[in-house]
Amino acid sequence: MRKNSTRASRLLDSGGLWELSLKLLGARACTMGELRAKLRLKAAAAQDVETTIARLKSCGYLDDRRFAESFTAARLENQGLGKRRVIQDLRKHRIAPALAETTVQKTYETVDEVGLIESYIRRKFHRSGVGALFAHEKDLASAYRRLLRAGFGGGNIIRVLKRFAANPDLVDQFEEEPQNEGDG
The missing domain is CATH 1.10.10 (Arc Repressor Mutant, subunit A)
Incomplete structure (x- = not known):
């Protein structure tokens, strides 16, 4: 022992x-x-x-602002995540909420969220083909939840899913969230 x-x-x-x-x-x-x-x-x-x-x-070895800026830029460029998810991840890293908000707002100020959602869908749902994937209600609901977890706003998700859905009327039953600063 x-x-x-x-x-x-x-x-x-x-x-x-x-x-x-x-x-x-x-x-x-x-x-x-x-x-x-x-x-x-x-x-x-x-x-x-x-x-x-x-x-x-x-x-100069420890700087939360520099960490937040590089982390936010990496999440946007490498993973194409939405604002809400990046803010949530920064908070998990114990970044001050105000710093997380301002850093994400600054980084995402010129980003088109609708384009980001479309890119995310093409990247993450490419295996089965977008048209085939969004043919059924359960598939649309699954995609909607996945996009919410990725940090995108509900209103923009619905707009994009209507364009990709085989039957856009199925998307209408999703509950739109109130417009937040993340919705474009």
């Missing part, structure tokens, strides 16, 4: 937290909230965590 090591022996001082934070940031970009949570688990003293975070910020 292995000898049980105590938690106190694994706790890190300020220097150890600095090394750990550099290792974590070298492996993957982190937000202040994510890094703070990881460091708190290893810190011998709580004030060492805040000191380390402040030092990382002053050196």
Whole structure:
């Protein structure tokens, strides 16, 4: 049997937290909230965590605004996701809600959501052919839910699905959401 090591022996001082934070940031970009949570688990003293975070910020290694901007741009360009989904993902990464909102609004200000939805449909539903896929009510409902999860506005989803549906009248039964800033 292995000898049980105590938690106190694994706790890190300020220097150890600095090394750990550099290792974590070298492996993957982190937000202040994510890094703070990881460091708190290893810190011998709580004030060492805040000191380390402040030092990382002053050196330019940790910047939530830069993280949010690159994350948002990557989600738009690589995955073609809607505003709501990107905001939700940023919040999961512990980005401040106001920063998440402003970053996403800035990145998506020139994006045509209808075009983005059409592109998403062509990319994600290409296997069975769009016409065949949207021939039945259950398939339209499934596509509608999937597009909502991808962060698109309900009104724009309905407009696009009407164009792709074999029977556009089936789309009329979906409940339109109130127009939000994400709907174009």
